Amino acid sequence: MAGKKYHHGDLKNALIRAGLEILARDGIDGLSLRKAAQEAGVSHAAPYAHFTDKQALVAAISAEGYRLLFNQLKAVREAFQDEPQRQLVEAAWAYVQFAQSDPAHFRVTFSSTVKQEKDYPALVEITAKCFEQVVSIIASCQAAGVLRPAPPEAMAVSIWSAVHGFASLLIEGQISHQLLDQMTIRQALVFTLDQLTLVALAQGDFSGDQPAALRRLA
Amino acid sequence: MAGKKYHHGDLKNALIRAGLEILARDGIDGLSLRKAAQEAGVSHAAPYAHFTDKQALVAAISAEGYRLLFNQLKAVREAFQDEPQRQLVEAAWAYVQFAQSDPAHFRVTFSSTVKQEKDYPALVEITAKCFEQVVSIIASCQAAGVLRPAPPEAMAVSIWSAVHGFASLLIEGQISHQLLDQMTIRQALVFTLDQLTLVALAQGDFSGDQPAALRRLA
């Protein structure tokens, strides 16, 4: 769409996309406004027409991460409308896949460096929308007897903690290779969720042979 | 012990301590070799006599974090020798308190920036020792019927994920204020652990009024 014109046309979004590429390629410490400008094919001062400072770009990138996640969570809820326990598994899996596919973006998204300021209402809003999706899934799992009855916000924090911790430890390379030799990442995730639910998810899981994997480990 | 002598005497450890102070004060991006040298009262080139590069100092600081945690886990096991479920709660609590009391050190400790290299055997070793402590606690909980029977390494990953996730979300400011107004951090942690155990921890918990807190939320 945008050629080599003087006016770029959609530089703001181009800078966000550039930032995502830099994160994927160079990691979190490699992200700079100057590099984003260069990646977008624009002089290093141009970004200041669209972002007041570096933090504003980081906030936009973080919001983009939440937006990505929100869309996935919504899609999962729609795809498995009457299967709350499957919603739970697939939502968690989407979360872990986000972390795996772009660890630096995942880290930026959930880091607080930006958040404490209230200067980014769009970020706050999409964060809240994400959390609502999680709470909805949790509530429907409780209604279906998949999760214990308890205040859904509290339960959401517990489940989210487990999934977020799993994703974090995974991308930081902290999960023992011994374990990952014996089972797939998805199986390890479902095993973890299984500890939190009242019904056995693993047997209903689509990858099939988790019990065998566990037997091998024992 | 060390005055203003030309030879410092214990510069290596002084640099690690300096690094910890900088982390606490300026956060992860504020950590530099030059600042650590200054904080230790030494010229900015002096650290190179003890660390080959910046990464080596970071690795040492990470190892220090694991050492801290290891000591706490060991102390918990010794203090509650025949109460596995209390070991579980107090170990998790020690972990969360580490994160809360020094978030930047906590992040550095569990970040992989360094770890992939095998150049830091001391770091790898203390990491493994920490994980062993966790596995031991989990295994004794299983033996006591507090946790379901399953390969303890797999169970350890699940529990660790939940606790690590909780600690991470907490220090990134992601846990809803609404929830934290209704219950203490310890209560929220115990609630989470409760979802993972076969017996109710909350009632045996020492802070007492968690059920009331939950009732308030509902």
Next chain:
DNA sequence: TGTACATCAGTGAACGCGCGTTCACTGATGTAC
């Protein structure tokens, strides 16, 4: 349809900064004799 002009997204030079790292050096320490 054509022209004057306001708007504003971009440019490029310049600023000051802190960083990691190297290098020739120097001062203190401790050991061999």
Next chain:
DNA sequence: TGTACATCAGTGAACGCGCGTTCACTGATGTAC
């Protein structure tokens, strides 16, 4: 006990770098008439 010397932990100047941010500017765009 005293002296020569090797060792090595520290110094301070210097390197090159990329960064965030500002500033006077310029070129393209679109609107009023």
